Amino acid sequence: MKNGRYCVAMLATVIAVCGPIKAFAQDLVMSIGSRGYGGMVERNIESFQAANPDITVEWNKVSDVPGDSRKLYVTGLTAKSPTPDVFAIDVIWAGEFAQRGWLYPLSGVIDDAQITAYNPSFLSAATVGDKVYAAPLYLDGTHLFYRKDLLEKYGLAVPMTWEELIAASKTVMEGEGNPQLYGFVSMWAKIEGLFMNWLSFTGGNGASFFDVNGNVAVNSAEAIAATQAMVDILHKHKIAPDSILTMRPDDARTLFQQGRAVFLMVQDFVHAPLSAADSPVAGKFDFTRNPYFEGHADAHSTALGGWLLAVNANSENKEAAAKLVAHFTSFDNQLAAAIDENRAPGRTDVYSAPQMVDASLIRDFGTNYAVGVVRPSAATGSLYPRVSEAMQIEITNALHREKTVEQALNDAAAAVKSILGQ
Amino acid sequence: MAGALTLKTRTAFTGISFVTPTILIIALILIYPIAQSFVLSFGESSIDGFEPYRFVGLKHYSALMGDSRFWNSLGVTFAFTALSIPLELILGIGLALLMNETFKFKGIARLAVLFPWALPTALNTLIWRWMYNSDYGLFNALALQGGLVDRPINFLGDDVLAMGSMVVVAVWKTSSFMALIILAGLQSIPRDLFEAGRMDGMNRWQEFTQITLPLLKGPILVALIIRSMDALRTFELPFNLTDGGPAAATESLSLYAYKVIFDFLDFNFGAAIVVVQFLVIFAMSLIYVFTLRGKD
């Protein structure tokens, strides 16, 4: 009897002591691509764990290809899985996921001061109602890469307008007389990137997806003219290869790297491989902002993309998870990401930091991000995938000349309106 | 009398116990999700309870009937199946017969021939996509350097060529699968049947049509059904090779269902597509079974 009571007392003591300790130890699972954020992921996790000894973070590597990780997230989120606690989402998913109740709102959990420092267009993409549901981690944008050696050879200035670019391409192509050298390559396969490309062109002509009253304006006169320019680049001026219609970003990059293109318009990830030691075009290229159309020098034409960090609404450690998000998007860590890993910060205040002199590439990219266009994911929310799909289909129809540009864009406008219930 | 009843009962009992583990596993992995798909296809709501479930009867099915993209994907799927299956079968039988012969380096040859289908589909398709590339792909490089063409062939960018390219990859990969199944079947044919035939003065062609083929009917039927089912559900191939392009010329039913479910997050409409696809495949296999079995 005495032994029994003694055991119970011991047990109770053990439980009393260990219980609270266990309640404090939290395990977070973070899903983010294995390559996308470089070495910053490990560094940030280490510094976070050092600052928060009662929280452990496990890095669950996922594919950087948006489609693959989306498959994973959708499956887990519809099953209300509590993990991952924190995950990286493409900017166009933010509104969608938030509307479905899959994300935990960060307003009020992360400092307001920090939230206001985030990139405004990304923030608006992650805001539903008046709550913010994700924090911008890093951005990328499309740029115009060009062969400066070829432009110098023919005494051409760096083109700022599409008209100049087309003329320059023709001059170089005729001068070189190489049938395998093309003027312009980009990612015009029926992919999300095509929609971004189109937004660059139409934005560069002063068009916008919605007009000032919020109506769908994809078939505005400016949009039609810009789209016609795309069709002409391929079919009339013939400065782009036929295969441009099957190109993904890496295909276009490869062609440029092989020295077979004068101009390349893709996301800025290409800068690294193009300037690698064994690249045939290393040292021969440079970049500038995407062209605009004559008379629209103030137009926005840099198509923006990027990733944000979000907290799973079903997470069992929401507060800790939000802390992790705040840590990754803190001023210091974003600055380190810019300088050490060449990742453009999701916060605007970092760009003007004095240390950014050491990250001139990012700083130059950042200047062009200021004239950026974003996809209408914020305004369309969970209907965005259908809208994007409808646009891709019609833009492809126009590029394949299955419809006239006007017809295609009118059909696109009708389709989008019907999706949005306008 | 009592003994016979017990035998039948005992047989039935044994039979049931043999089959039960299989049924249990299939119930967990296949039947339950399939049932959920059926239920989803008749209602509005997703399984995360985003909205409460509402029964809407055949609404999605009638929407499907009027959906041109659905009919396109159905046509694409049928075209793909009709083109690839006969080729795979013929090549498969040919390869199996070839591998059944005795010759030097038989082991290595067999391995090489059986190997294509051992590659993971996704990676295999990506290799082919790279080789098909019109700017820096292997095929165009060879064709251009060999002077066969003066402009690169747009394998994956032309509507018809894209389907053809896809069929080539499928046939390349699956002929070896067919060959494997048929080879095992060939091995089960007793040698003395061939000897008897040779005694009767049969030539090789007669040997083939009168001895080999009839005895291969079982494995051929199974191979046909399995392959047709796979072809009608093809997903990894178009997804990685062309992503359904150009302009949905290679968008199979499974690919369309995937887009609806994972891109548009419309679980109900997607479930309807999958159910219709299942009915199509089911009808197809019934046709196979009855025609091929009926010939007995």
Add this chain to the structure above:
Amino acid sequence: MIKRPRYGLYTLVALSVVISFFPIVWLILTSFKNTAGIYAWPPQYWPNPFTLENYISIVTNSPELLRYILNSFIVGFGCTVITLLFGGLSAYALSRLHLRFAGVLMVGILAVSMFPPVSLLPSLFQNFLNLGLLNTYLGLILAHSGLFLPFSVWMLASYFATLPVEIEEAARMDGMGFFRIFLTIVLPLSWPGFVATGLIVFIFSWNEFPLALVLMTQNAMRTAPVGISLYPGEYAFPWETISTATVLAIIPVLIITAIFQKQIVGGLTAGAGK
């Protein structure tokens, strides 16, 4: 009798080998090229320089690839054992025991395998989550078994059908139990069928992607194809890494195919009719 040199045969064989193997050869060659060589234009056919840097890079930077290959092995092996055992028993029962519901079951088993696995993902994941089977070998083995049991049942049933009934009937007369008949008579006689089915199921399991992707999310539990799918970047597709990883992942499959193809074709054909 003078044996004619079998030119026709050898030509066909050579052609088949070349056609079957050239993409894999291309892949292997690629893994030995450096980046410049991979993207060179005109294309570089033979690696120049012939380099091992990709392999070294993978082994040092991504040693987890070996763990992924091991996982694929475990899952594949487990799945093969289950499908051969349960599938074999079921096939035997349904084709030999004259059960009344045999036809219905055979059709039913086939029918449920006709759904594209991708569409089953969300509900399957939810079930596994609730049952605690996520990120477990048992879970993925069961999932793969569910996918491939129908194939196994049908394949084995078709091989059993080619066996003459007299042997089994004789054994029944002798009073043998069904299970013993299965083990001692049916199994040895249909050995090529079992090996072929087992090899196919192993490779199906090895290559399976959608279910492996969502049911095994922890780094340590991933299978090889899923692991390799982590190498592409959001926009970039590093052929250096991917070709090397693929070659490494194929080697086990190559070995297993080599071992078992001998089994298939070296089967017991003589005396089967006796």
